[in-house]
Amino acid sequence: xVTFLNIFIGGLLMGGIYALVAAGLSIQYGVGRVLxxxxxxxxxxxxxxxxxxxxxxxxxxxxxxxxIAFVFFFFGFLLDRSLFSRLRNISPSVAAFEANxxxxxxxxxxxxxxxxxxxxGAELKGFSYMxxxxxxxxxxxxxxxxxxxxxxxxxxxxxxxxxxxxxYGKAIRAASQDIFAANLMGINIKFVLSxxxxxxxxxxxxxxxxISMMYSIHTTMGMEYTVIALIxxxxxxxxxxxxxxxxxxxxxxxxxxxxxxxxxxTLVAYYMLFMILLLVRPTGLMGRGS
Amino acid sequence: MLKIDNVSVFYGxxxxxxxxxxxxxxxxxxxxxxxxxxxxxxxxxxxxxxIRVSSGSIELDGKRIDGYPPHKIVEMGIxxxxxxxxxxxxxxxxxxxxxxxxxxxxxxxxxxxxxxVLRIFPHLRETQLAKxxxxxxxxxxxxxxxxxxxxxxxxxxxxxxxxxxxVVSEVMRVIRSLPxxxxxxxxxxxxxxIALQVADRGYVLENGRIVLEGNSTELLQTELIKKAYLGx
Numbered sequence: 001x002v003t004f005l006n007i008f009i010g011g012l013l014m015g016g017i018y019a020l021v022a023a024g025l026s027i028q029y030g031v032g033r034v035l036x037x038x039x040x041x042x043x044x045x046x047x048x049x050x051x052x053x054x055x056x057x058x059x060x061x062x063x064x065x066x067x068i069a070f071v072f073f074f075f076g077f078l079l080d081r082s083l084f085s086r087l088r089n090i091s092p093s094v095a096a097f098e099a100n101x102x103x104x105x106x107x108x109x110x111x112x113x114x115x116x117x118x119x120x121g122a123e124l125k126g127f128s129y130m131x132x133x134x135x136x137x138x139x140x141x142x143x144x145x146x147x148x149x150x151x152x153x154x155x156x157x158x159x160x161x162x163x164x165x166x167x168y169g170k171a172i173r174a175a176s177q178d179i180f181a182a183n184l185m186g187i188n189i190k191f192v193l194s195x196x197x198x199x200x201x202x203x204x205x206x207x208x209x210x211i212s213m214m215y216s217i218h219t220t221m222g223m224e225y226t227v228i229a230l231i232x233x234x235x236x237x238x239x240x241x242x243x244x245x246x247x248x249x250x251x252x253x254x255x256x257x258x259x260x261x262x263x264x265x266t267l268v269a270y271y272m273l274f275m276i277l278l279l280v281r282p283t284g285l286m287g288r289g290s
Numbered sequence: 291m292l293k294i295d296n297v298s299v300f301y302g303x304x305x306x307x308x309x310x311x312x313x314x315x316x317x318x319x320x321x322x323x324x325x326x327x328x329x330x331x332x333x334x335x336x337x338x339x340x341i342r343v344s345s346g347s348i349e350l351d352g353k354r355i356d357g358y359p360p361h362k363i364v365e366m367g368i369x370x371x372x373x374x375x376x377x378x379x380x381x382x383x384x385x386x387x388x389x390x391x392x393x394x395x396x397x398x399x400x401x402x403x404x405x406x407v408l409r410i411f412p413h414l415r416e417t418q419l420a421k422x423x424x425x426x427x428x429x430x431x432x433x434x435x436x437x438x439x440x441x442x443x444x445x446x447x448x449x450x451x452x453x454x455x456x457v458v459s460e461v462m463r464v465i466r467s468l469p470x471x472x473x474x475x476x477x478x479x480x481x482x483x484i485a486l487q488v489a490d491r492g493y494v495l496e497n498g499r500i501v502l503e504g505n506s507t508e509l510l511q512t513e514l515i516k517k518a519y520l521g522x
Contacts, residue, residue, distance in 0.1 A: 185439075186393040
């Protein structure tokens with residue numbers, strides 16, 4: 001029972017974070033067609049800012065997280081307005097835009113990572129915050145882990161409600177399904193696309209803040225999360241944001257089970273799952289097909 | 291009400307429309323007919339702001355609207371119901387209708403308006419997913435969605451395309467009732483017979499140019515229409 005609880009909560013914990021990271025990439029690619037290879041770098045910056053504010057100023061990560069959410073949203077919006085919307089204007093087709101924006105994201109990845117290395121260096125960092133153990137039915141968990149779990153599921157839940165219940169949430173989903181028809185409905189597409197990139201940055205940044213509370217972090221950690229997010233959005237179905245959230249949770253639980261049996265095989269298990277899925281169901285769990 | 295003067299449109303270097311002039315009066319149904327590739331859809335897209343006009347002007351009640359982005363033009367009261375309906379497939383009928391009311395003024399009254407449009411199409415089920423609808427139902431939802439923004443002019447792009455004759459007459463019945471609600475219609479159709487039955491006036495577009503215009507009854511008598519479109 002205790003082992004089961006350990007694996008299950010551990011899985012939900014990782015899965016909740018994967019869900020946030022993947023939903024962020026999914027909204028940027030599924031709606032905006034920006035395959036943001038630099039997604040993990042946003043996460044890394046979020047993690048390091050949280051670490052920095054805690055170790056230098058003693059600011060609680062839970063406060064930094066809210067701060068990061070606002071700043072990253074704003075920064076993401078500006079980045080889309082200045083970089084991607086310009087690329088959209090000069091690209092003759094969607095395919096050309098995807099290629100151009102992918103190149104831009106590669107550049108962005110190097111720029112962000114190297115600036116981070118200049119500021120924070122390349123060594124491992126970490127801090128201890130609310131690490132006191134909590135007993136749940138005989139299994140011990142760090143309080144920070146439980147808070148992280150609650151936060152990641154909470155943010156994913158709020159984001160889901162935003163997408164399904166609000167005017168602009170529905171506009172984002174409409175644009176992801178048929179951008180031409182969405183335009184004819186009176187939806188300002190340029191604004192919605194910038195909104196999507198902004199939400200992607202927000203989700204990556206807050207996921208980074210949550211990760212910094214549990215694991216050691218470093219300036220080159222971003223790529224790992226970009227790859228995981230890519231696996232998750234294929235798992236969940238390209239273009240389906242809710243699919244990405246579900247895919248994230250599943251991948252987290254699979255990872256938790258495998259790392260209980262053999263910690264070194266977690267990434268191998270992810271790739272195996274990825275390949276099996278591509279063979280069995282290439283459209284993903286909630287994919288629309290072609 | 292809608293005044294289109296000398297409008298030309300280019301796709302890159304290819305010219306799609308040549309000095310097109312067209313009028314739509316209050317509560318009037320105007321048909322725009324022509325073969326595939328004549329530029330009918332291009333003209334609709336130019337009116338709704340999806341593509342840019344290279345020269346000429348489009349005025350709504352004396353105010354120039356060419357150059358405005360599509361979302362502004364919807365707010366000004368022009369709804370464009372695209373070919374094939376283009377519903378949001380993964381959403382329910384209700385959510386599709388809600389999105390039709392996206393302009394903020396319409397959004398506030400969307401629940402009231404959904405009840406209104408469902409009265410016109412009583413057999414639509416709000417909770418059904420759009421991708422599971424039949425072709426006819428899709429067209430009905432597309433029309434209902436277009437009406438959600440409370441437009442003053444509706445642009446229809448081939449609403450009869452691919453539908454069974456019974457469904458076509460149902461769609462046409464709805465279109466014919468719109469002027470009673472204070473809505474003018476620009477109806478793009480390949481099916482000339484149906485279009486001219488419904489419309490008050492018509493324009494014939496060939497290779498991007500208006501070649502003929504007149505009352506529907508007059509147009510049905512002309513040699514060009516008889517030969518080229520009705521096969522008589």
